[in-house]
Structure formats: structure tokens, C-alpha cells
Amino acid sequence: MGKVNHVDTDADKVLNVSEKDVQKHFDSLAKMGNLGPSLDDGFLRAAWSDEESQAFEYIKNEAESAGLTARYDGIGNLFIRTPARKNDKKVVQVGSHIDTVPEGGNYDGAAGIVAGLEAIKAVHSSGIMTCKSIELVIWRGEESATFNAAYKGSKGAFGKSFKGDKGDILKNEFRGKTLEQAITEQGFDPSYFREQKPTINQEYIDNIFAHIELHIEQARKLETDKISIGIITSIRGYDRYRITVAGEFDHSGATPMGTEYRKDANLAIAYMQVEIDKLGRKYAKLGNDLVQTIGEINSNHELNKQHGIYNNAITKVSGIGYFSLDIRSNNQNFKEAYVNEAKKLIKRLAKSKKVDIEILPMSSDNPTENLDEKIREIIACSCDRLSYSYQPMSSGAGHDAAIVAQQMRSDGAYVPVGMLFIPCRAGISHNKMEFAKTEDVVKGANVLVNTIYELAK
């Protein structure tokens, strides 16, 4: 934290976005995928759903009305641009997503899109012709809660693999529909995923001068510390697994307790969960960056349709079960070592509880250990000029920006990426109580517009 020296712009011009328009966008988006009459009913704008597409079209129309150009790529990501001075193909990008988890809120992702749209509009309407183009990218389907994979739009755009065989991700289902069906129904082309064919080619990547994402914090540090802007230094990577447990069904009244008699899937899962919890907290206490979560136990809608899980009953020793495990760290070496230790622990407990297990990798992403320092500096400068408080922080959640940060230019350097966080109420996200104040989004958008202006001019 602290003041960073900066070179003033020619006019030392400070740009500001329109609070009225920011509010208008949230009010409009609040009608798209809302699960009831009020914000508190939560949202579902699933990846490649009618609701997500409706939100995309809304942003496209707003951008075009403001004189910006807009185009979809082959898988439905939306690119909105201001024109650049001739002969400079470089682009300063702002990006985020607009989909939600089931019963999510109107701010995770959407805040970055609303702020990005108003930032790019503010530069455009200022009449200044920047050297570089400025682009807002709205990625499709960032949330892994739909179709079991995260960053679907951004990874798809860069032709990245989704762990497992080529095209496999297209078979993933959400509420009875495969990803392939969903993409096709929205008028886009699933073959990009099947063939790992990028929509953003190497020349395009070489021209990304900088990429910035604004996001709600999804934790409560900014709110607690009364700070307006978090400048992100690293983004956690993750490893996700599904662990299936096979015990043996037995009569709950006639079978004595203990592993001499019972192979109890539920009990084995409980011991695994408690021991993993203790292991994780031990390492976190030692100062390692780590969060781990068992978010699903026997509660995946798609799995439960086929899985024999309903053969469990009150009066049976449970013969079957499964759980998810999400392990995150901003340190790749530590993450790898920890994942191995957690797997060993699970295997050891399976043996002692007499159950059979399978540890199935679901998805994985490396941390972004260091976000671009120059961009961090420019964000800090922008905060200073606007007199907003700020502090450096690590991002616990993953973001599309981390996917962009993994893209290598032809010269061997990675695309420079920056991120800024704004506070959200009580740190809550992925929840229908998720909320961010319009004034906080406006502050973020003001930092964003001055940062991209500085980068693009």
C-alpha cells in the first residue's frame, strides 16, 4: 500500500464514468436470469443459456448505441471496441464474464462488464483518439458450476484443453443439456471446443498490450479495512477432484458397528473430510497460501440421476458415496505438494475404513503467481489521482484474467495482466445475497477508465 510516483498525462486529464448508466445496467441485468421478483431471489444465467445470451445482447446493444463496434467470435464471446489511431494494431483489453452459478448474484462477473462498458464508453465519448484500440471482452460461461468446467469462454477462445480428451467437455451436462447442445442452441459453433481451435490467433495475442479485469472481491477484507480498491498481486490456481467411495450395503440394525463388520461409505467420507480439514488448517497456519473445500457430498444433480446413490437408505449401512475436493493456492509448488499429501491421506483412510475409492481429476489450473507490475503501478496511480484508497492483495478465486495471463506472445513473454477488486457486501458471492454498491462499482470503473486510458494513449 502507499503512494506510487507517476508521470502525469499530457493534460493530466481525469476521466469519470456515469453513475446513472452504471445503475441502469445493473437494473437491466437484474431482469435477466433473476429467479424471482427481487435481487434476493438470486440468479441463474447459466453458460450458453437464453439468460446469458440476453445479457450479452443487452451489452452489445448498449455498446452499439454508444458508437462502439461489437462482434461475437465463433463460440459466442463478445468483443466491443473503440477505434484506434491508424497503424497501431495493439489493443488494451478489459474482460470479465456475465454468467452466474445457480442461485448466484448480479455482481460476480457482471460488475466487471458494467464497469468495463462504462470505462470504454467514457474514453470513447471523451473524443480522445488513443494510440491503441480499447476492447471489452465478455467471456462466456466462466463459472464451473455449469457444465463442470471453469473459464469455458476464455479457455475456448485460446484453444486450450479442458483436461481429458479433446472435445470431452462438450458432453458435460447441466440440467439435462450437454454443453454441445447449449452452444448450438445459442447459435454458436461447438467444433471450436471439439478441435481445440482458437478464436483468438497468435497475431491477436501478440497485440494484446495489456489485459485488465475488474471483479468483486468475494471476501470481506476491503469492506473490513474500508478500502475502495484492491490491486491484485496473484491469482490462486486450483486442483479439483471427485472422489467416489464404494463400501458395502448392509442392514443398519443387524450389522454390528466397526470396520470388522461394516464398509460404510458415508462414515469413510466423514473421516476423510475431518482429516483433510485438519491437514489443510495445519499447513495454512504455517503460512502457506491454501484454501480447500468439499462443496458437494452426494449432491450433484447430474451424477445423482445415473448414480446408485439412492440405494442408500436410513436403514442401510451406506454402500456408495462421493464428494468433491477443491484445493487452491497462489503457489504452484506448494499446491502440488499439498495435493499429493491430501491424496495419500484419502487413500490411507480408505484402506483403514475398508472402502474402495477412485480419485478422479476434474479440472486444474496453475496460479498466476505475479500479475504485471507495471499495470499494478498504473492502477495505483489512477487511484491516487482519484483519491481512492487501495491496497495490494491476492485473489482467492480464479478469474478469466488468469487464463489470459497464461497466453504467450511470439517473443516468449506472457500477456501482461492486471486485476482490481471492489468490495462486495459481507464478502458474499456465489450466493443470492451477493451485492455490491453502485458507488463502489463506479469507483472501480473510474480507476479502470483512467488505467486503460493511460495504457492506450
Next chain:
Amino acid sequence: MGKVNHVDTDADKVLNVSEKDVQKHFDSLAKMGNLGPSLDDGFLRAAWSDEESQAFEYIKNEAESAGLTARYDGIGNLFIRTPARKNDKKVVQVGSHIDTVPEGGNYDGAAGIVAGLEAIKAVHSSGIMTCKSIELVIWRGEESATFNAAYKGSKGAFGKSFKGDKGDILKNEFRGKTLEQAITEQGFDPSYFREQKPTINQEYIDNIFAHIELHIEQARKLETDKISIGIITSIRGYDRYRITVAGEFDHSGATPMGTEYRKDANLAIAYMQVEIDKLGRKYAKLGNDLVQTIGEINSNHELNKQHGIYNNAITKVSGIGYFSLDIRSNNQNFKEAYVNEAKKLIKRLAKSKKVDIEILPMSSDNPTENLDEKIREIIACSCDRLSYSYQPMSSGAGHDAAIVAQQMRSDGAYVPVGMLFIPCRAGISHNKMEFAKTEDVVKGANVLVNTIYELAK
């Protein structure tokens, strides 16, 4: 264990059932509710389903072909009789059920019916006119895995309450159908349940001279000890609960670990399960009769349809969950004290894990602490005369016989009840691998026929 002295019958006649007919019945029943082409595919003869009714009709036809009378009561229990000598209204009853849990086997319940049918046929075909009538009762829907309540037929016949408001049980669902619909569809009258109206009146109860149930052991003691017949001394009672847990959904990557930040329903359930397991094993080690089981975690088909359980996701701290708890003992005082301690433990852990809970009673039944000693003696005599090995044992599972044992005659005495167990393969039941050898069922049926003959003559 050991030889019990007995008075020989007049003719010291030893009756035997037909092994061929026993085999024929299992082969026939194997086609009713089988979930695939072989026994190993498991069975579902749900309470008041077409499959259960088909099995009832089969037994009825077989009985009538053998010259026995058969009648259904108002809720679909089937009563098969041999005629008695005039002026003696007393009846010696044999009973069991023929329904199964989902993916259950062809022997839990059915073994008692097949043995009972052949026993009553053997008396009838011997031509001996007994003083008392002999009756085989096939109770409907004993398994609690369907419609969330056990002993539905036998409790219904005696007009017993199912805990909770009158008639509530009729609203319980199994696979999208209420119990009321299921009973009506099979042509019987749900108003008996709604009004707690018995189909077996007090005069009838006064005339039950003895009631005997044969059942597979559902544990592996007889098999391990190479003993043919278990003579039951007590039947465990049970208390069943569903515990719902409300935490708070949060982002799995951005929310630090620990209860300062997380209200994790899944983690709270895991700690509850492990601590309850430790508590139960401590008391069992001290010599108390106890088994406890958490058979369902987030895996009840009916609940999951309405419940918000699918809002849990891999990338969310879990905000919601539930589990079942089945506690059984053959000692009522101990059971009550233990249940209270387990509830206290759950509440204490809920507080320390920062989650809200509800402990909902599902069903409860007292143990039968002592089965009738005279009947036990006659069963032992029958074994001796047949030269079958036997041993006294406690029943871990509950049985319809326990409901009969709770019925009081006008003279203040309870109906005298006896039970005998036969071995089943590896002690497995409530499982598609459930199996009992025909020769073992025949041995049980031979003990049964000589016991009821002795009681009825």
C-alpha cells in the same frame, strides 16, 4: 445353547415340509420385482406396489390350491388359515412380510412367508385337526425404505400411530407417489391409516395364542458358528432422525478456511458423524447393546427433488445439507439415555461449527426386551427332535413380530411372540447379494411346523 427337556407329543410325530415346494416358491417370487434377469440384479417389491401385490396373489393362490382359506384385510394384509376344531377361537399365528428395500433381495421377509406357507400346508396335509386354528399373516410394506416408515402393514392392522399427526403417513412419498395413492391403486382403503382404525380388533388379539416369525439373520453369526437356527431372545428397538444443517454458501476460493469465515454445512456434518461414531463405539465397548448408522447424507430421492441441495457446488462452501441417524438397542432405558447424549453432541457441534440445525424425529419403536420363554422352549424342543443345532441370540433388526409383541390382551398380558432366524450368506441383507440356501429355509420351516403344531394341537 443346549438341550431343553420337552414333553413328547402324543404320537411324537415329526412333521416335515416339502423342499421341492420351498424351491418352487423362491423361483416364482424371483420373477416378481426382480430388477434384471438374475437374482444378482436385486429386487424392488415396494410397499403397495404391483410387484408386492403380485407376490401376495401368488401366495394366496398357492394357499387356496392347497385347500387353505385366504382373505385380505382392509389395508391389504393377507390372512391364510387352516380350520380349527369347533369352539376354539384361538389361533397360532405365523407372520412376516414380502416387500423389499430398493435393490434388496428375495429372502428378507420372503423366507418367513415361504417357510410359513409350507409349515401351514404341512399341518393341513397331515390331516390332523388341531385344537387351534393356524394362520399365516403376510404383512404389507415392512421396509421403512419405502414411504419412510417401517411395519406399515402390521402397525396399520393394529391401528397404531406412526409418530406425528394422524394420517400424516399417507402423505409420505416413494418415487413420486404418496402412500395414499399407492394403497388406493392396489384396491385397498387408506382411511384405516387416516383414522387409525384397526383391521384386527381386541377380540382377535385376545385369541392370538402365540405369534411366530421366521426371518433370515441379516448378520453372520449363525454362518460363522455353523448353527442352523437362532432362537431370538430380544428385538432391538430404534429411534430415527433426520438432521438438517444450514450453513452459508460462500466462494470456495476467496473465503478463507475456518469457522471465523465459513459456515460449512458439509464440514459440520462430517464432524458430527465422526464424533457420534466415537461416542457410539465407546458405549458399545462398555457392553451396551447399540448400533447406529448414518445411512443417508444428501441422498434421499424425494427430499432432493424439493430441497435446495443442488445449490451446493464444487466451487461453493456448502450452505445446506442433511443426514439420517438410526440408533438401535435392545434396552429401552439405555437407548433413551444414548439418544439424548447423541442429540446434545450434535447441538454442541452445530454451535462450534456455526451452522443451524434441526433434529427431526422420523420414527421410533421400543425394543422387545424379552420374547416369550415358553415359545422359545418349544422352538428349542423342535430343533432337538429334528437334530438341528441352535443358539439363543438377539435380533439386531426390527421385525413385524415386535409390533405383535406390543399388543395387549384384555387380561393385561402381551401377545406371546417367538422368533427364529436362519443363516443368510455372509450376513448380507438389504442388498442385491442377499441369499439364503433352500436347505436352510427348509430347516427353519421344519422347526416352524413342529413348533406351531405343538402350540396348536
